[in-house]
Amino acid sequence: MLDIRIGLLGASGYTGAEIVRLVANHPHFGVTLMTADRKAGQSMDSVFPHLTAQKLPRLISIKDADFSTVDAVFCCLPHGTTQEIIKRLPTSLNIVDLSADFRLRDISEYEEWYGQPHKAVELQKEVVYGLTELLRDDIKKALLVANPGCYPTSVQLPLVPLLKANLIKHDNIIIDAKSGDTGAKEANLYSEIAEGISSYGVTRHRHVPEIEQGLSDVAQSKVTVSFTPHLMPMIRGMQSTIYVEMAPGVRTQDLYQQLKSSYEVLLLLNKTIATTRDVIRSLSTDGTRRGRY
Numbered sequence: 001m002l003d004i005r006i007g008l009l010g011a012s013g014y015t016g017a018e019i020v021r022l023v024a025n026h027p028h029f030g031v032t033l034m035t036a037d038r039k040a041g042q043s044m045d046s047v048f049p050h051l052t053a054q055k056l057p058r059l060i061s062i063k064d065a066d067f068s069t070v071d072a073v074f075c076c077l078p079h080g081t082t083q084e085i086i087k088r089l090p091t092s093l094n095i096v097d098l099s100a101d102f103r104l105r106d107i108s109e110y111e112e113w114y115g116q117p118h119k120a121v122e123l124q125k126e127v128v129y130g131l132t133e134l135l136r137d138d139i140k141k142a143l144l145v146a147n148p149g150c151y152p153t154s155v156q157l158p159l160v161p162l163l164k165a166n167l168i169k170h171d172n173i174i175i176d177a178k179s180g181d182t183g184a185k186e187a188n189l190y191s192e193i194a195e196g197i198s199s200y201g202v203t204r205h206r207h208v209p210e211i212e213q214g215l216s217d218v219a220q221s222k223v224t225v226s227f228t229p230h231l232m233p234m235i236r237g238m239q240s241t242i243y244v245e246m247a248p249g250v251r252t253q254d255l256y257q258q259l260k261s262s263y264e265v266l267l268l269l270n271k272t273i274a275t276t277r278d279v280i281r282s283l284s285t286d287g288t289r290r291g292r293y
C-alpha cells in the first residue's frame, strides 16, 4: 500500500523524468498516473530507457486521467498550458507546479514578462513559492507550490543568507549565469549548441522579476539585479557567478562564514573551485541517483 500516490502531468519531458526517478525510489511515494501529449499511449521506458527498472503506469492523455487514483500531482507542463490544466483539477489535490505560471505574485508583472493574460488568477492566493531552503514550513502546508525557476534558484540560494545578515548592498548585483541545454526549448540541436557559448535574454530575461521578487522579500526593500544568462555546450548543470558590493566594514571572509553556516554544500574559497561536473558526480554517489542524465 502506497502512502502517497503521485500523478505526473507531462511525465514524458525532462523534468517529468527527473520527478519519476525521485518518486519511484522514494520509500513513501509511488507513481500511479502519468500523462503525456504526443507520447500518450507509449510506455515510459520506451521514452526514457534509464527508467526501465521502475514499475510505472503507461503514459496517457490528460483527458483520460482519473484523478481519484492520486493524492498529489507534479505538473511538468510547458508555461501557459499549466494554468489552464491546474484550474480544472480537483481542489483537494496537493500540486507542485514546475512551470513559471504561478511564480510571480503580481499578475500584471506576469502578463508583462510572459506576454499573455493569466488564466487562473484565482489560484494565485493558494500559492507558496517553493524555495525549500527558505520556506520549508509553508511548503509543507501548501496546496499549490510554485517551483522556482532554475536561474532564480541558483541566485537566491547564495544571496538570501547574505541579504538576511545585511552583509551586502541591495543594488549593483551582477549575475553572470550559465546553463546546460536541457533547460533550452529552442536551438537544442547538437549543431547549434556544441563548441559555442551564447548569451540570450540580454537585459530582458523573464527570470529577472522572479529573482527581484524573492530577494526584495528577504531584504524588505527593493533589490535590483543585472542578469545575463548563457547557453553552454553541456547537457545539464548551471553556474551563476554573482558580483556584489559588500556593506561597509564587511570582508570577503564574512560572506564565506555566513554561507558556510547556512548550507551543507561544497563551498571552497582560495582552494579548488567545484565545477558543474563535480556536482553531478557528488549527486551520483549519494545513493539516491540512478543514472546521470
Ligand SMILES: NC(=O)C1=CN([C@@H]2O[C@H](COP(=O)(O)OP(=O)(O)OC[C@H]3O[C@@H](n4cnc5c(N)ncnc54)[C@H](OP(=O)(O)O)[C@@H]3O)[C@@H](O)[C@H]2O)C=CC1
Binding pocket: 009, 010, 011, 012, 013, 014, 015, 016, 035, 036, 037, 038, 039, 040, 062, 076, 077, 078, 079, 081, 098, 099, 100, 149, 150, 182, 183, 184
Ligand atoms: N528543463 C529544465 O531544465 C527545467 C524546466 N522547468 C519547467 O518545467 C516545465 C516542463 O519542462 P520540461 O520537462 O523541460 O518540458 P518538456 O518539453 O521536456 O516536456 C513537456 C511535457 O508536457 C507535455 N505537454 C506538452 N504540451 C502539452 C499540452 N498542450 N497538453 C498536455 N501535455 C503537454 C509533453 O508531452 P509529450 O512529450 O508527449 O509532447 C511533456 O510530457 C516547463 O514549464 C519548464 O519551464 C523547470 C525547471 C527546469
Ligand SMILES: CC(=O)N[C@@H](CCC(=O)OP(=O)(O)O)C(=O)O
Binding pocket: 098, 099, 100, 148, 149, 150, 151, 179, 180, 181, 183, 184, 185, 229, 231
Ligand atoms: C537554457 C534555457 O533556455 N533556459 C530556460 C530556463 C529553463 C526553463 O525551462 O525554465 P524555468 O527554469 O523557468 O522553469 C530559459 O532561459 O528560459
